[in-house]
Amino acid sequence: MSVLALGAHRAAYEVRGYFRAGDTLFFTFLFPVFMLALFSTIFQEEGGIAGGPGVPELSAAELYLPAMLAAGLLLSGFQNLAVDIAMERSDGTLKRLGGTPLSPVSYFAGKIAQVLTTGILQAFILIVVAALVFDVALPSDADSWITFTWVFFLGIIASALMGIAVSALPRSGRSATAVVVPIALVLQFVSGVYIFFWQLPDWLQYVASAFPLVWMARGMRAAFLPAEYATLEPGDGWELGWVAMALGIWLLVGLILSRATFRWIRRDA
């Protein structure tokens, strides 16, 4: 089989494994849907909420849909792969694969394909639940969906590559979750996922902007929120060119780091 055919073969296997692991299924796949449902239910009574000064009121579900889509990118790509690969390294799965003629390229093609499959499915469920259960009016113009599409793909691939790079950090499978989940959690709090980004102090906005989640969340807001909401962003606009550039840079950094750090086993000497 060619390297790519083997990648597809791995992808089918990886997706099957993903949906069999009950805990990751909840914490990476269903978590954003769960959080969307939670926020939408908690704030249901209050009617409309203005996301900030001088912008139209929206329902909680409308405000949180783009945020949860961005969180999904981080969880399905970064958190999922960082924990998954660290576990595979510690339980000997990678060592075993390293003793077979499987190319690392096929292995990663399988992982990325798994991330894409589960990420697309997750975004689809989020959008469908938001529209059908919480009456979120979805954008009707092509531009918004085009924005969503490229933000989604750039974001999830950058996120997956960062996950591969970070998977080299935990010293054991047991510590993988302990290392990775707090990173993901802090990123979500400072990147405008759970708390409106404009409410953060300026310096924290600057710090957070060094990380990719800020840009994924901003891109998703650009796709799903009314144009008036752009005034809440730093620079008073969506600045999609910056979003594309930041995510592009992170994708490259992720690619370089994961290529440089990945080993089938921790090699001695």
Added chain:
Amino acid sequence: MDTDAVRVANLRKTYGDTPVVDDVSFTIARGETFALLGPNGAGKSTTVEILEGYRRRSGGSVSVLGADPGTAGLAWKARIGIVLQSAGQGGLYTVREQLRQFAAYYPRPRDVEEVIAAVGLQAQANTRIAKLSGGQQRRVDVALGIIGRPELLFLDEPTTGFDPQARREFWQLIRGLQEEGTTILLTTHYLDEAAQLADRVAVITRGRLRAIGPVAGFGGEQARTPRVTWREGGVLREARTARPWEFTAALAERLGGEPEALEIRRPALEEIYLEMVDEHDGAAAQDAADDDAPQAPATEGAGR
């Protein structure tokens, strides 16, 4: 074509200043089964992992199927099979799924159903690996090691944790591979396993090769010198002599009758091995010594 599957010359591996493998040399012919014996921490697994390409060597030369494992590529990996010491991954998949997955990595894999039958897991083929017993999981490891139809198979303590019945079945499986011409490098704690399966045996303690040779005649004349034991005055006595019959006849004459608790034995591989380990390894031998380590008997000054 090269007649040796494995050639190791003056292999060294050091961590800092500590040598773990020290000047080890051996060759394994194609089709041969070679057993590496030694107590825990003797350097067996390090040696094997260097041959498998997992570790780098500090010195010496190594050739495995004509290539240096430190630099060999994927085509080389397609020709070897590795059964590592640890077990129990891939628990989310069934036995059949896992074997189908791995079979796809190799250019000419064995038939998945045949391999499942060979390791005796037909009844568990659709069971997730996590739900199998330890011994059954180990058989999955072996199945994954042979699925690619390897020319050279590494077996690192393959039957640890097996019950006697499972070990015998496993030996049958290995004999089948031997008949097909597979070269096998086996490391084991079980001396009877080495005696059953291996053409040649090498003993490694403290990183050094102490002895190497065919199972029959292993350890040389000296080590195989028969051992006569008997009880005299309530004390167990022992003598080693190349002429046990003569010795026993003389003993009977001296004692004026049948010696009490008389035994004449040629040391089996296990005894020879343990003596070797004791000699070179002192306390570390306790790890490997099973329950029947040789007692230190009162020795008669005979049989020199």
